Amino acid sequence: MDVDVVVAGAGPVGLMLACELRLGGASVQVLERRADRATALKAGAMGARSVNAPTADAFRRRGLLDEVRRAALMWFEPGGEPDTPPEEPVFVGHFAGIPIRADLLDPADPDLAAYTLGGGAISQLDLETILEARALALGAAVRRGVALTDLEADAEGVTAVTEDGPIRAGWLVGCDGGRSTVRRRAGIAFPGTDAEFAGRQAMVEFADPARLPLGDWVRTERGAYVHGPVPGRIHTVEYGPVPAAREAPVTAEEMNESLRRIAGIDAGITAVRAGTRYTDATRQAATYRAGRVLLAGDAAHIHSPAGGQGxxxxxxxxxxxxxxxxAAVRGWAPDGLLDSYTAERHPIGAWVQGWSDAQTALGRPDGRTAALRAVVADLLGTRPAATYVVKQISGLGRGYGTRDGHPLAGRLAPDLPLDDGTTLSARCEEARFLLVTRDPRLRELAAPYADRLTVLPGPGDLLVRPDGYVAGGDAGDLTPWLGLPSTRAA
Structure with a gap:
């Protein structure tokens, strides 16, 4: 083998996966077809990506959250100071474009009190810069300008066919977007629904900026548009025919025509500095694993970007x-562990797509949908509804089903105080299993797993997985999660 794992795609997902693989002891090579990572689109306001609660929690456990927040365009956390003037309302999200006010969140809600609400909004370029630096520091290899064109998989491994020659690996993971070459070459079905609207975003220049003043979203019988929050950023959403040429450059005339169709406005756009198109097409891979080929990110699921959950x-x-x-690379993964990736993540992906489709439906420009939006807006102006929707969009309402009856099993582990004066999250940077206990019997049970498990003195008898989720409590048997002890492993 040339490398344990080849990751196709050096976006945030591929780079984060490279970091996690290196922490777990696997060698990894990331391939990215584009030679130049920096684009005006990703670097500017148009490339901003919101960081929700589970993602912020993962960054915190890996020691990355402070760096992400320093690079963020804005962020808010309950109990902290928002980065907007106090006389202005602070918004923590939206549902189908209906904003949700931070002051409506229930301060007594245990989830909002226990977890980081989010990491703010960060440009994709800045996030990729942070994650690539961490991946390289951990020993991953990142090769840009190298496109994966085909793959050949067998029982022993995968050959990644590239323009620079073949690479033999034990495993291949496609993080190469909605048009994933890996998914297509692996023969994984991608069922779903076709697009209902077309979205366009662009940073533009005007002959006369006064023609289209900055403001909030404007809805019409054909769709919606907004100019802002920074001058020159135009975003339109049109329900109807979807453009076929998704990869062609966005032009000034295209943006002008979109605004004419939606609102009858002659905006006088003279140039597009950067632009992109998207749709609300919703598709999900039938499985996230086919033998030694796996999928993650948009290669596994696509949906409307509404709500910023992608x-x-x-x-x-x-x-x-x-x-x-x-764990599979190192040889200690118990039976079924790798298959649990699809079992745990596929339902989460389907749930996010359901919420995305609901926002598409609520954005339709007909009169009855407008009446429904008014009802939903009233609901989101109440504390229970605002709290519920923010928790759901932030990912706090979803967990994994487990075989353990512990009340925290399948949920993100709380940041427990430990007997040595540290906290649980501060001990997660190495991505190992953690057993929080004061029980000598459990410490003895854990001793043979010293190569993958750290015992921490503290309350709870809690087993925490490397991804920060609770595996369970005192089951008396670690093999379902950690496999055979190192003293007996093959």
């Missing part, structure tokens, strides 16, 4: 898969 969903894939695949 990147977070993909990063959740990476954190869930990384330690499991590394």
């Amino acid at each position: 990147m977070n969903l993909g990063l959740g894939d990476a954190v869930n898969l990384g330690w499991k695949l590394a």
